[in-house]
Amino acid sequence: MSETRIALDRTARVAPVNRRIFGSFVEHLGRCVYDGIYEPGHPTANEDGFRLDVVELVRELGSTTIRYPGGNFVSGFRWEDSVGPRDQRPVRRDLAWHSLESNQVGLDEFARWLALTDSELMLAVNLGTRGIQAALDLLEYANHPSGTALSDWRIANGTPEPHDIRMWCLGNEMDGPWQTGYMTADDYGKLAARTAAAMKMADKDLELVVCGSSGSGMPTFGEWERVVLEHSYEHVDYVSAHAYYQERGGDLGSFLASSVDMQYFIDTVVSTADHVGNRLKSKKKIQISFDEWNIWYLDEHKASEEINDEWRYAPRQLEDVYSAADAVVLGNLMITLLKNHDRVTSASLAQLVNVIAPIMTEPGGAAWRQTTFFPFSVTSRLARGEVLRPRIETGSYETAVYGEADLVDAVATFDEADGSAALFLVNRSLTETQTVRVDVRDLGVSSVREAVSLWDDDVYAKNTMHDQNRVGLRPTPTASLDDGVLTLELPPVSWTGVSLG
Template sequence: MKAAVTAYKGYTISRIDHRVYGAFLEHLGRAVYGGIYEPDHPTADADGMRGDVAEMVRELNVPFVRYPGGNFVSAYNWEDGIGPKDQRPAQLDLAWHTTESNQVGVHEFAAWCDTVGTEMMLALNLGSRGLEEARNFVEYVNHPGGSKWSDMRRKNGRAEPWDVKLWCLGNEMDGPWQIGHKTADEYGRLAEETAKALRAFDPSLELIVCGSSHANMPTFPQWEATVLEHTYDVVDHISLHMYFRNPEKNTGDYLALNEKLDAYIGTVAGVISYVKAKKRSKKDITICFDEWNVWYHSNEQDRKILEGRDGWPEAPPLLEDIYNFEDVLQVGCILNTFIRRSDVVKLAAIAQLVNVIAPIMTETGGSAWRQTTFFPFFFASKYGRGNALHLLTDCPGYDCVHGDNVPYVDVAGVHDEEGGFVTFFAVNRNQTEAMELDLTVAGFGSARIVEHKMIRHDSLEAVNTADKPDEVAPQDVEGANLDGERLSANLPSLSYHMIRVAVS
């Protein structure tokens, strides 16, 4: 079977915001403690941060990391994480039923961000707290000095402000599980007034208001409409979350979930347009997809802790999904969707970065390794920056619960005009047959294939471990051919591909 694809230089979707390759770290399980922070580890730096983990994070080149939550933030007192460590109080985290030591707070996280070369996206507690604590936190982080909170930061060892631009106005406030859950009107009013206060401090801040926690919420999409009617004039982005599951072990349905993701994004884009028209506004609001990933492998093993049957442990293993080869294909399809929706999805954050549903795993006191899903994210972050191409595709498909005639080959293309490359990311979802990719690369001048990487394994259940860290890993592929403007390549059944073409 054949997948015919045409890429034309002048037919583009949007400039891809590099911040679509962001990440997330929450005070949850071993994401922070035992993940990025382990003072006794052989690779730890003077601040107690693991050097082996930092090196892998630098490979991913994430432009920002969202912190400190997540559900955690909705009962978090940011003041508990500043000042001398031996004077910081322990806190019961109601979100994950654990004990938070507060040995890592905004100072330690900011220093780590500098080490790995990323920016901070900070979340504000609009669950158990509100406007006053939010404005105090922003003042502590961003004001040069001469005020109560900025002088306290200076006293705590940081003279210069961090000048953080990205701020989340709470987290998943539509969810009944959230500490301080609110109706859309209650949250919309609070978010509006908080945003107005923060704009009075600094109008250049980028503010992110909570959208729906997922597309199956009973309040979706009315939640977005109500919240945006309150906040449209004072925020910049609306957040969406989606996690991808395959508990029934149905590969066809699982790998078509990005059809649901695409519809979710499209619906919210429509709501944004509706509110914009209703307000007669010239302003554009965009989507910040600040939580996304595969998450279902660890559900059963986490139950004891999350139900409170294990007391209040400190940094226990939680949400430690071990990803397999099938998940590589899923993550590839998700990232392709974000590229194709780059006109409205401007920021995104893989949830999370280390140990907790993460591309990087660690052993306490031991090694760190790249999970299978590390690699499609790595390729997209490295080569998926530039102009998203509007590809014309003609490909046979299959029917499943998420749609009819879902194309076997999911493909996205990116033109890096400055570097002189066109990169294609393709996933063959066909479970039994190879697909022949017939790709026309038009309008780019002379072209040549410079790299073709494939990720494939005979077993969908194959995983990477500390002992076998490269069981599932990219491999060089030969055989792709470019004759004039026609590129042909064989895509084996159930395989991920990254093909780079140098253009004049």
């Protein structure tokens, strides 16, 4: 059994916890919307057709800001198709996922769903096949109170109050050849800058997200951010980051260290953005919106025939079933996002229901929690106050992909107002339990309020439709607090959350 020592200091502050860090993502893709959040014939459906059993799980998950409606989908989307009388909405082809879109769920309905889940809308505009005028029209429809053609159309459609959407994405993954209408960094940067400037003429307080790289492996990574931001820096507030991870070739050790790449991604984007800001002599700091991140077995989906030449409504696509190991990695990625919360101030777990998601459903049947549901929900619930950067002394191991990686990773939060603290930890060791001793004397806490872990003797155990509770949270009986030192044991390949008061 190895030993790790951690020290927490209330002055080692990263940033106040911004609830937007616990965002998620709903795209018109596969069964995320249709047969996911929306199923009019389901026993739990409300008058809008939304499944209330899913609403309850979303509330339990603790997701906050929801990015919508894409994703790749948005680059071919005509927003006007999705408002007005449902029986008059056109069916369109979605080229991104080769499926049919009925447009039965649109902005006004989705905003009502958001109210049920206590979530904020983060809306994406189409800069792939459309541009400035369509973005301005959508902004007028969504946010102007009344008295203009488009705001009055919204009112006539049954939504008298403006949606007041604050956060807007300027397209999606415009660096990717898979994107309808993808562009060079120079072309996109110019279009994004003009669109952002026009949108802020309508509302100077909008928060705008310009597209960054679709992954750290993109050949233009870093250079894309530099060129795009040189055009748009003074008009935007965030640059996006997208990253997905999966175990490859049975290399679980490297997979467990995926957050090493996420840290590299963040460091690169921050240094690039600050370089551009310094060159422009700007006083503004661009923030990162990590608005797509998750575990995604993309290699397997590419090899399958789930995306084919048929044009279908809501086909089953990208429905990964997650293991205990996947949940540990996801929990570690959340730790990394919090560690960088001074610059990563918004994030969206992609996606929310059925499509690479923490929540799964069956038509007419149950909704259940995937393994990845648990570290997200506990972190969202317990993280309060200020993020603290811990001092960690731990062993390391060698990975084939990322080189040397720490065995234990952790982050903490501290709420000075009520004297509570939370600690989130992972043990990446494949074989060894880690005894962890955490010096919390500076925080003034005196008791363990809650300690839960996610692990399984079978690291590939999953929750399925037929065994929905195979993997879940377990009490951490070894957690004890004596004389200002928290002691606990972390099983191999595990995630743990602790609340102190």
